[in-house]
Amino acid sequence: MKAAPEAQRRLLDLQALDTALAQLAHRRRSLPELAEIETVAREISALEDERVRAQVAVDDLDRDIARFEKDIDQVRTRKTRDQARLDAGGSVREIEGLQHELATLNRRQNELEDAELELMEQRETAEQTLNDVKGRLAAAGERRAAAEARRDEAYADIGKEEEFKSSSRGPLVADLPADLVTLYDKIRLESGLGAALFRSGRCGGCRIELYGADLARVKAAAADDVVRCEECRRIMVRTAESGL
Numbered sequence: 001m002k003a004a005p006e007a008q009r010r011l012l013d014l015q016a017l018d019t020a021l022a023q024l025a026h027r028r029r030s031l032p033e034l035a036e037i038e039t040v041a042r043e044i045s046a047l048e049d050e051r052v053r054a055q056v057a058v059d060d061l062d063r064d065i066a067r068f069e070k071d072i073d074q075v076r077t078r079k080t081r082d083q084a085r086l087d088a089g090g091s092v093r094e095i096e097g098l099q100h101e102l103a104t105l106n107r108r109q110n111e112l113e114d115a116e117l118e119l120m121e122q123r124e125t126a127e128q129t130l131n132d133v134k135g136r137l138a139a140a141g142e143r144r145a146a147a148e149a150r151r152d153e154a155y156a157d158i159g160k161e162e163e164f165k166s167s168s169r170g171p172l173v174a175d176l177p178a179d180l181v182t183l184y185d186k187i188r189l190e191s192g193l194g195a196a197l198f199r200s201g202r203c204g205g206c207r208i209e210l211y212g213a214d215l216a217r218v219k220a221a222a223a224d225d226v227v228r229c230e231e232c233r234r235i236m237v238r239t240a241e242s243g244l
């Protein structure tokens, strides 16, 4: 392939642009915020499970406490009824019977109230656990939002730079011979680098040093010959810096 030396030299500008674009794309993919967001998301998911478990524990205790409340109410009702009957008077046997029942009901009420108190203490602990999980969830949510904001800021910066680089790529490509750009793009898409400066006897793409007949071949090539590296097949661009 033939191409004007100036066109070949401008391939290096195009390559610099494409390298910068590839670096921006890489930066976009490997932002530290992405790993951070993923880590926090896993943390949040685990905390959500923990929150559900803590809520279930509180709800279970609430249900048990409500059941005790109902039982205690029933005992109180029976006590009031017995007391009213006792106040109304009756035979000695009846009074003894009611007094015995009242004593039993009092014991029962004490037992129920002690058990309820224990459950209420458990509920307090369970609620503390729940609030603790909610607090950690809120903190993790804030960390995620902050990381997302930093990520979006970085995306916006990268986007701006990409737009800037891309906008100069079009006019540059339009100035170059189409077949040269096609060849360059084909090589670049395979290896990331389509053209590189030939300097100090080395291919700028794979850094291989040329000797003897290989170096002579490059030296002997016409200025408008598109010379490619035998090793990596990239376009070796010769400029005044090449030292040929």
Ligand SMILES: [Zn+2]
Pocket (backbone or CB within 6 Å): 203, 204, 205, 206, 207, 208, 229, 230, 231, 232, 233, 234
């Ligand atoms: Zn090479």
